[in-house]
Amino acid sequence: MAQNVMDIKKFSFTYAGAPAPSLKNINMPIEKNKITALIGPSGCGKSTLLRAMNRIHDLYPGNQYDGRIDLLNEETGEMENILEIKKENEFIRLRQKVGMIFQKPTPFPMSIFDNVAYGLKIDGIKNATELKDRVETALKGSALWNEVKDRLKESAMGLSGGQQQRLCIARAVAVKPEVILFDEPTSALDPISTGAIEELLVELKKDVSIAIVTHNMQQASRISDFTAFMYLGDLIEFDKTETIFLNPSEKQTEDYITGRFG
Secondary structure (H helix, E strand, C coil), X not given: CCCEEEEEEEEEEECCCCXXXXXXXXXXXXXXXXXXXXXXXXXXXXXXXXXXXXXXXXXXXXXXXXXXXXXXXXXXXXXXXXXXXXXXXXXXXXHHHEEEECCCCCCCCCEHHHHHHHHHHHCCCCXXXXXXXXXXXXXXXXXXXXXXXXXXXXXXXXXXXXXXXXXXXXXXXXXXXXXXXEECCCCCCCHHHHHHHHHXXXXXXXXXXXXXXXXXHHHHHHHCCEXXXXXXXXXXXXXXXXXXXXXXXXXXXXXXXXXXXX
């Protein structure tokens, strides 16, 4: 039976000072070891929802969450509401379990090795051999090892855009998260790098559950198992990707996918 790694229930979100919620009563599962794509026009709330899934909005005060976002605790098998998290150490733990990859690659201004080892060191791993092994495993997992294995001490800033994005994925993967959130991870990349990242995501879902915001319909249909169509802060439709693209139940969804929208 399919298991959800995350469950979003009756979730609404309001930015500090905004007169109305940006997200309204969202109900949506994130299934374990599957890719869930969030699609919809600009400003419909896709990225807002994605960033709520690891409470990154909390970096700015005054934002308001309502409802629940339950995350599976792998140790206990119980679902825990991440909206109840208050303590700094709980936030750190959450963001290790639910990693985030942004539109623009965000390598740290340090060596390739130190970028990937960063989260591991925060996790308390000091042993040099273990660090070396975990960094190598993460770089292999993000299909970057062969390109960088002889330059691990060099600055990550010298890598190409596509390589930097795969490095950020390696950094996220290294701490063994349960979910990785991707916010338009290929929109700043060329077609070849985009293809490499897409292949990587399909490979990664064996070990991790993925939610991805994309404006690229073809990308959503190629790589995702489930698709959520959002419009003006509402979740219009959620289903298996094949159903959403071939036989949507809502006219708005069909209009958006066929380009008759707006």
